[in-house]
Structures are given as structure tokens and as C-alpha cells.
Amino acid sequence: MATPPLLALRGICKRFGVVQVLADIELEVRAGEVVALMGDNGAGKSTLVKAIAGVAPADTGVIEWEGRAVPIRRPHDARDLGIATVYQDLALCGNLDVVGNLFLGRETRRLGFLDEVEMERRTRDLLERLSTGLPDLRAPVVSLSSGQRQMVAIARSLLWDPRILLLDEPTASLGFEQTSEVLDLVDHLRDRGVGVLLISHNLADVKALADRAAVLRLGRNNGFFNVNTASQEQIVAAITGATENVPRRMAHREVDW
Amino acid sequence: MKGMRNERDNPQAEAAAHTADPRPSRPGRAIADVVQRWTAAGRRRFIASELGSLPVVLVLVAVWIVFQLLNPNFLSPRNLSNLSVDIVGTGLIAVGIVFVLLIGELDLSVGSISGLAAAAFAVLNVNNGVPEWLAIILALLVGTAAGTVQGFSVAKTRVPAFVVTLAGLLTWNGLMLYMLRTSGTINLDENGLVAKLTSYYFSNEGVAYGVAAFAAGLVFLMSYRDRRRRQAMGLPHRSLRSIGARTGLLAVVAFAAAYVLNRFQGLPLALLIFLALVGGLDVVLRRTPYGRQVYALGGGIEAARRASLSVVRVQTAVLAVSGTMAAVGGLFLASRITSVSQSSGSGVLLLNAIAAAVIGGTSLFGGRGTTWSAVLGALIIQSIASGMAITDTPIALQFVITGGVLFAAAVIDALSRRSQEAHGRA
Numbered sequence: 001m002a003t004p005p006l007l008a009l010r011g012i013c014k015r016f017g018v019v020q021v022l023a024d025i026e027l028e029v030r031a032g033e034v035v036a037l038m039g040d041n042g043a044g045k046s047t048l049v050k051a052i053a054g055v056a057p058a059d060t061g062v063i064e065w066e067g068r069a070v071p072i073r074r075p076h077d078a079r080d081l082g083i084a085t086v087y088q089d090l091a092l093c094g095n096l097d098v099v100g101n102l103f104l105g106r107e108t109r110r111l112g113f114l115d116e117v118e119m120e121r122r123t124r125d126l127l128e129r130l131s132t133g134l135p136d137l138r139a140p141v142v143s144l145s146s147g148q149r150q151m152v153a154i155a156r157s158l159l160w161d162p163r164i165l166l167l168d169e170p171t172a173s174l175g176f177e178q179t180s181e182v183l184d185l186v187d188h189l190r191d192r193g194v195g196v197l198l199i200s201h202n203l204a205d206v207k208a209l210a211d212r213a214a215v216l217r218l219g220r221n222n223g224f225f226n227v228n229t230a231s232q233e234q235i236v237a238a239i240t241g242a243t244e245n246v247p248r249r250m251a252h253r254e255v256d257w
Numbered sequence: 258m259k260g261m262r263n264e265r266d267n268p269q270a271e272a273a274a275h276t277a278d279p280r281p282s283r284p285g286r287a288i289a290d291v292v293q294r295w296t297a298a299g300r301r302r303f304i305a306s307e308l309g310s311l312p313v314v315l316v317l318v319a320v321w322i323v324f325q326l327l328n329p330n331f332l333s334p335r336n337l338s339n340l341s342v343d344i345v346g347t348g349l350i351a352v353g354i355v356f357v358l359l360i361g362e363l364d365l366s367v368g369s370i371s372g373l374a375a376a377a378f379a380v381l382n383v384n385n386g387v388p389e390w391l392a393i394i395l396a397l398l399v400g401t402a403a404g405t406v407q408g409f410s411v412a413k414t415r416v417p418a419f420v421v422t423l424a425g426l427l428t429w430n431g432l433m434l435y436m437l438r439t440s441g442t443i444n445l446d447e448n449g450l451v452a453k454l455t456s457y458y459f460s461n462e463g464v465a466y467g468v469a470a471f472a473a474g475l476v477f478l479m480s481y482r483d484r485r486r487r488q489a490m491g492l493p494h495r496s497l498r499s500i501g502a503r504t505g506l507l508a509v510v511a512f513a514a515a516y517v518l519n520r521f522q523g524l525p526l527a528l529l530i531f532l533a534l535v536g537g538l539d540v541v542l543r544r545t546p547y548g549r550q551v552y553a554l555g556g557g558i559e560a561a562r563r564a565s566l567s568v569v570r571v572q573t574a575v576l577a578v579s580g581t582m583a584a585v586g587g588l589f590l591a592s593r594i595t596s597v598s599q600s601s602g603s604g605v606l607l608l609n610a611i612a613a614a615v616i617g618g619t620s621l622f623g624g625r626g627t628t629w630s631a632v633l634g635a636l637i638i639q640s641i642a643s644g645m646a647i648t649d650t651p652i653a654l655q656f657v658i659t660g661g662v663l664f665a666a667a668v669i670d671a672l673s674r675r676s677q678e679a680h681g682r683a
Contacts, residue, residue, distance in 0.1 A: 055563050076565040091563045093556030095624030096549075104553055105564035113544045117486045124492065142677050 004067025361623025372602020404580015
């Protein structure tokens with residue numbers, strides 16, 4: 001192995017009470033690579049994203065950053081590594097304006113006070129690059145449309161030049177034009193060497209954009225696919241469980257219970 | 258897009274520019290156009306609930322007009338000056354409540370803490386001869402400590418703050434009764450520092466006018482510098498006309514207040530301290546990273562956590578602020594009657610403080626409001642109380658009317674929240 005992957009998950013497990021939501025998850029994301037994370041509802045995709053982001057840390061297992069095991073116990077830890085996340089529920093503060101949300105937790109200061117002018121300028125510059133149709137930067141986010149809010153969440157994740165971007169269904173509430181804007185953006189980020197983990201239900205998008213696809217089923221890995229060579233049917237079969245790519249799954253579960 | 262932003266920022270200037278359009282046009286259409294722009298801007302503002310404190314100010318004006326009609330002494334300099342001192346105790350406590358409401362919680366212990374702090378001061382200073390300045394500091398620290406304990410408990414146990422502080426209400430009250438067990442009522446030194454808090458007036462007329470000029474000048478300077486930086490960066494900014502209008506309005510109100518106060522005994526020290534604290538804490542809330550975190554917690558605790566904010570720290574700090582402000586308010590209330598008794602901090606004080614924050618426009622749902630709402634709310638509540646007193650209205654009716662105003666404020670709060678969300682969904 002020449003260069004270790006930027007991010008690697010080794011044997012990630014997490015349980016909520018008696019429910020094993022993630023079991024022995026393996027995953028690698030390299031710099032300049034888009035990995036699609038696929039799976040049916042309840043497969044554990046969002047839970048995995050939250051584990052990487054430090055919001056709901058894994059119970060056991062190792063997260064490696066450039067080949068080195070790193071502890072991610074809090075959102076802070078992930079952020080400092082350069083991991084940025086767009087959550088499915090966006091995790092925006094509705095009462096704060098666009099600028100406030102973008103910089104939340106890392107406000108630009110000037111003599112100890114908030115430097116609103118500088119923050120607004122950076123917000124404007126970033127949003128102008130990302131998308132057409134700039135929202136009112138000083139409007140509380142709750143008054144924006146869901147598409148605009150999605151763009152705010154995406155903009156926030158890009159503000160500090162992340163090295164890994166976790167996107168949990170980033171195009172779910174976007175219209176046609178905005179969706180293609182976001183997909184172009186992901187493409188562009190890959191070219192700049194950012195590693196992207198993209199959760200999506202849209203096989204066409206995944207085929208068009210991702211380099212590899214990792215499928216989760218019932219909290220376990222259920223196959224890795226090269227999206228250029230794998231057929232759509234193969235991936236769908238892994239998602240629905242028609243093919244079992246991890247042996248002894250049921251046996252394992254009986255032990256756990 | 259930029260043009261739209263500008264228009265939104267100063268509809269007056271835009272509208273004025275429109276009427277001044279040199280092209281010949283039918284005046285009727287121009288006026289219709291202006292009206293349409295105005296109402297559109299108004300609607301946007303209402304939806305974004307940027308209407309600010311205008312409705313509250315209108316209520317205050319209405320209350321004043323009604324009582325002035327009932328009794329021509331209501332708006333006399335003497336009564337207004339007394340009013341401005343009477344609001345301070347409750348108002349300071351309400352400022353602390355604003356902090357707690359902003360994170361979407363409620364603090365029921367502030368009345369008890371204010372009594373406890375006042376009792377601590379009296380016992381230390383009067384009974385044990387501790388110097389006054391030291392006793393004041395210790396009394397404030399008692400409030401801070403009580404608030405910190407509560408805040409930390411809320412943050413760590415995740416029991417809602419209103420339950421923790423309800424337990425606090427009883428505990429601190431018991432502690433106060435224990436401290437006062439031997440003395441009952443303690444009279445404070447009539448010429449002491451604490452007594453002066455509410456009895457000292459700056460009789461020199463220049464002080465009141467100077468403070469008014471300073472405040473207006475400061476606001477103008479800040480707005481002007483903000484505008485220059487924004488302009489330099491090509492960001493939307495207020496027009497000079499709009500800055501001038503805002504500062505002018507502030508100056509008119511400030512100088513009118515100074516004039517009225519000077520016609521009685523001058524600027525009350527209590528009012529100066531109150532306004533300075535409210536202004537200072539407003540800057541803390543709206544211009545510092547700490548304040549931003551307070552608002553963020555009220556806007557979504559999970560979102561704040563994911564943005565790597567320390568929820569425990571912010572919650573603890575907020576309840577510590579409210580405990581401290583309760584102690585400050587308690588000292589002013591004790592100062593007003595120059596005594597501390599077992600009934601200090603009890604009765605309607607807690608309810609009035611919460612009502613003041615809510616009536617002034619701080620949202621019960623968290624995340625919206627400013628410290629100035631404590632001033633406006635306390636002013637409305639105290640105006641009603643004062644008006645009722647000088648018109649010999651029974652106290653029963655006073656409660657009913659204050660209750661009605663509080664209910665109306667809560668309904669407006671809920672409605673504006675709903676309209677905001679409905680707008681977002683569209």
C-alpha cells in the first residue's frame with residue numbers, strides 16, 4: 001500500500017440499546033475519490049455518518065486518518081481533522097441568519113467581537129460561487145425555502161475547505177437545476193482532491209458521479225462495487241438483500257441477541 | 258439581487274428616490290407604486306418578524322394615553338421619574354430571564370435568588386459589619402453561584418430548567434429564611450451605598466443631556482463605521498439617510514427623557530445603571546461569539562451541538578447570568594425600601610419579571626429577543642401598576658389587566674413564529 005486512504009473505518013460497531021445498528025463496518029475513502037454509500041432505509045447510513053462526524057461516536061472500532069488511528073469522540077474532533085458534514089436534517093439554527101449559520105462555532109472575530117462584515121463578505125463570495133439565486137444573507141434561515149436551506153447547509157460544510165465531505169442525501173429537497181449544481185460541485189471537489197462520502201438513493205446520480213459504491217444492509221457491509229463495471233442490478237440486489245455479500249450474517253445476529 | 262437587498266434595507270430611501278423621479282408620470286400611479294412598495298416591504302418585515310419592538314412601543318403609548326386621560330398627573334415628571342426607578346429592580350431580573358428564554362428554557366428561581374442575595378448583603382453588612390462594597394460583591398456572587406449550580410444541573414441531568422429552578426425557588430427561599438431567622442426584618446443604612454442606588458439623582462442637568470448625547474453619538478458612530486466597512490467591501494449597507502433617521506429618533510427619545518427627568522430631580526442613578534447594563538449585555542448577546550452561542554442553542558440544541566458548541570458550558574453560563582442579574586435586581590429592590598425582610602423576593606416579583614421579558618417581545622420558544630425587551634416590558638407592567646395606583650383602581654383589576662397583556666404578548670409571539678415557519682415552508 002503506497003498511500004494510506006484519507007479516511008478508513010475498521011470494524012465500526014454501534015448499538016442503541018439492544019439494537020445493533022452498525023456491525024463491523026469497513027469503509028475507505030481516498031483523497032479525490034467519491035464513494036457512494038447506499039442502502040435501504042434503516043441500513044445505518046446516517047448513523048455511520050454521525051459516527052464519523054463525532055455526533056454519535058461508535059462504540060467500538062477504529063477510525064484511521066491517513067493510516068493513523070484517531071479518536072473522534074465529539075463533533076469538534078472531526079471538524080479539526082477536516083471532516084465536514086451535511087446532515088440529512090441539515091442541522092441549521094432556524095433563528096440565525098445565513099451568515100450566522102455558516103460560521104456557527106467558528107465565528108470570525110475582530111477585537112473579540114463578531115466581525116459581521118467580514119463574515120457576510122465571505123458568505124456572499126462563497127454562495128455566489130456555489131449557486132445562482134442568492135438568498136437574503138440576513139434573513140433567518142427558517143424563512144428560506146427548503147432548497148435554499150439545503151444550499152446553506154452545503155455552503156457551511158465547504159467554508160473551511162474540508163478534506164473529507166460527508167453528504168447525507170444532499171439533493172433530497174433540491175429541484176432539477178440545483179441538483180445538477182450540487183453534483184457538479186461534488187465533481188469539482190473531487191478534482192481538487194477532496195474525499196467525498198455521498199449518501200444517495202439515486203442510482204443514476206451514483207453511476208454518473210461516484211467512483212465506488214459501498215452498500216450497507218441491516219447495519220452491515222453488503223458489498224463494494226466499482227460503479228463503472230458493476231451493473232445496476234447487482235447494486236440493487238445488494239441493497240435489497242437479494243444477494244448476501246457478507247456470509248454468516250444471521251449466525252452472527254443470533255449470537256448478538 | 259444586490260438591488261433587491263438594498264431596497265429591503267431602506268425602503269424609505271428607495272421610495273423617496275422613486276417619488277423624486279424626474280420623468281413626467283401620472284402622480285396617481287407614482288403614489289400607488291410607492292404605497293405598493295411600502296406595503297410589500299412591510300409584509301416582508303412582518304413575515305420575517307423584523308417588525309421589532311414597534312407593537313410593544315405602541316402598547317406602551319396606548320397605556321400612557323389611557324392613564325393620562327384618567328389622571329392628568331400620570332405623565333407628570335414626578336410620576337415618570339418614579340416610574341423610571343421603579344422598573345429597575347424587576348427590569349434587571351427580567352434581563353436575566355431574557356437570557357434564559359433565549360436558550361428556550363425558563364428560570365423560576367430568580368425571585369428567591371434576589372431575596373437570598375439581598376438577605377446575604379443585609380446579614381453581612383448590617384449584622385456582621387462587613388464593609389458595604391465587599392458585602393455587595395459577595396451578595397452578587399451568591400446569585401452567580403446559585404445560578405451556576407442550577408445551570409450545571411440542568412446541563413448535566415437534562416432535567417428541564419423550569420423543574421430544576423422550581424426546586425431552586427424553594428431551596429434558596431429556605432436558605433434566605435434561615436439566614437434571617439434571628440433578625441426578621443433588617444433595615445439598611447439610609448446613607449449607605451445600596452440605599453443610594455435608588456435614592457441618588459444627578460441633580461446637574463448636564464448629566465442627563467450628556468448621557469443622551471453620548472448614547473446617540475455612540476450609536477451613530479457605530480452605524481457609520483459599519484456602513485463604511487460594508488461599502489468598502491461592496492456589501493449592502495444602510496443609506497446615510499436611514500442611519501440619520503434612526504439616530505435622530507433615538508436622540509429625540511433620549512433628550513425628551515432627559516428633559517422630563519431634569520424637571521423632577523435629574524437623572525436617577527438607578528436608571529443609568531439599568532440602561533448601561535442592558536446596553537452592555539445587548540452587545541454581549543448580539544456582538545460576541547458567546548451571545549451567538551446563546552441564540553444558537555435557542556434555535557436548535559442539536560444543531561448547536563453538531564456545530565461543536567459546548568451545550569453544557571452555554572447552559573451553565575446562561576443560568577449563571579440570570580442568577581447574577583437576579584442578585585443585582587434584589588439589591589435594587591432592597592435599596593428601594595431600604596430594608597430586607599422575609600418577604601423579599603416573594604410574591605408577584607418572579608411573575609412580573611417573566612412577564613416583562615415576554616411582553617417586551619422575547620420569544621417563549623427560544624432564540625428570539627433582546628435585553629431591551631426587558632426594559633420595554635418592565636415599563637409597561639410598571640406603568641399599569643402606577644396608573645392603577647394613582648387612579649385608585651383595586652389591585653385585583655391590576656392583576657387581571659397585566660395578565661391580559663401577558664396573554665396577548667404570548668399569542669403574538671406564537672403567531673409570529675407560525676408565520677415565519679409557514680413562510681419557510683412555501
